[in-house]
Amino acid sequence: MKDNLKKKVVVSYDVPEDKRRTKIHKILKSYGQWVQYSVFECQLTETQYAKLRSRLHKLIKPDTDSIRFYFLCACCFDKIERIGGEQPRDETIFFA
Structure with a gap:
């Protein structure tokens, strides 16, 4: 894959420790x-994805933490549908 092409990625995480989850x-x-x-x-180049994955890998505790990357084709990414719910607000206190 050429680096200027962007991958469509959904990233989810389950991290029990507040400090690490905030990071x-x-x-x-x-x-x-x-x-x-x-x-x-996320929409990431190959280089951005590699850097993100490396940064997260160095931070997590594999025995307790989980981060998942779901790669979507452009067609699927464009068909994401949302029903209800507010958009999340960035309230750092929630993660502290």
Whole structure:
């Protein structure tokens, strides 16, 4: 894949520790759109994805934390449908 092509990725995470979860949220926020409390939608180049994955991998505790990457084709990404619910607000106190 050429680096200028962007992958459509949904990233979800389950991290029980508040401090680590907040750090993960901040990292993901710099790469994509926060759509639910532990879910981001991202459009990443190959280089951006590699850097994001590396940063997250260094931060997590594999025995207790989980981060999942769901790759979507452009057609599927464009067909994402949302019903109800408010858009998340970035209230850092929620994650502290």
